[in-house]
Amino acid sequence: MATTTAAVTLSSDLLSDNMSVSASTTCMKAGTTADGLDQIEYGYIDVVTGDQFDLLGADDDDGTPVAGVMASKANKVYIKNHSTDETYYVSIMIDAQDIGRLYGGDWMFIPWNATTDDKDIEITASGGTNKIEYALFHQGKTLVAS
């Protein structure tokens, strides 16, 4: 099995006392303690304005749903906006639900439950072309025969 570790540290002087929150997890397959997520999709793309794109599809290119094997699992998605203009952002949506915005420099790390083939992770750029790095850690999906 592969061992992938995800760690986060949040630090701030927002409060009277300095805040420092840290967490680390070994990315496991759903419901296990001994079998790590062992597959990854990793990329870096320019996202132009004007359209909403599927960054990560819950169905394959021919429309075949992969949700059956991606559903109810412990998939993890990392997205970072590498744009340096602070007014640029990308909107992140799942199934037409606007989750939030990643402004230039922001990143996110979320679980992803592709329960049905319309649970794509969709992305829309604003301000200009946004440079996006992304990674999906998962435990397998069905490839479509060519």
Added chain:
Amino acid sequence: MATTTATITLSSTDLLSNELALSTTATLTQAGNSTGLTGTTGLARKTTATVAPYTLYHADDYTTTKAHKMYLKNTSTTATYYYDIGIGIVGNSTSIGRLYAGDWAFIPWLATDGTKEVFTITLSGTWATADTLTFDGVTISPTNTAHADTAAVIRATYYPNWVVSGSGSDAIFTARRARSDQEIDVGEWTLVDAGGSDAAIAVATTTEGLADPKNIIITPGGSSTNSVTLEHMLLTDE
């Protein structure tokens, strides 16, 4: 200005042929500028003992279309226990994903407001200082007989579930949170016409509330009886 940073490190020596060692730090700023985030709920924990969904954060409590960020961690050590993280309302939410034992997430949140009920109350008749008007558990009394002055008292009063605006003899009530079950009419008000005159009010709904805010909903899974604890913090752009 406060400085808040979020650092993620993703590492693996055996997932790929080459070692994965990804680390990045974001300085969390307000939407569209370089000013740091200014608010936080602070770190908190919510323990759940049943599989019932629960509203962790209400979108109506925060400004929408901002750069809010949310930290969540499932503190359970039992591998099968998870929290489904959703967006919407209890009973009608879209699942984002599952946080299994030990997992954490860092999520941007738009906090899209719902459609809030709005109604207007208009005073008429003859009011006296002995009259009282009660709504939402709050009672006011006129300071004189002028409708505009009484309406001003209503507008200046704090109501737990409503925000009041308006002018002249009107007071416009807007719900603090979007709900679909707030059909307000005269029956929800208690007017005590102690002065024995003909004090009266009229209530007119201008916007019907809907249960459509994009709240953060957590739903425990993997156990219907054991308690699970979610650690959480919202960093707000207000």
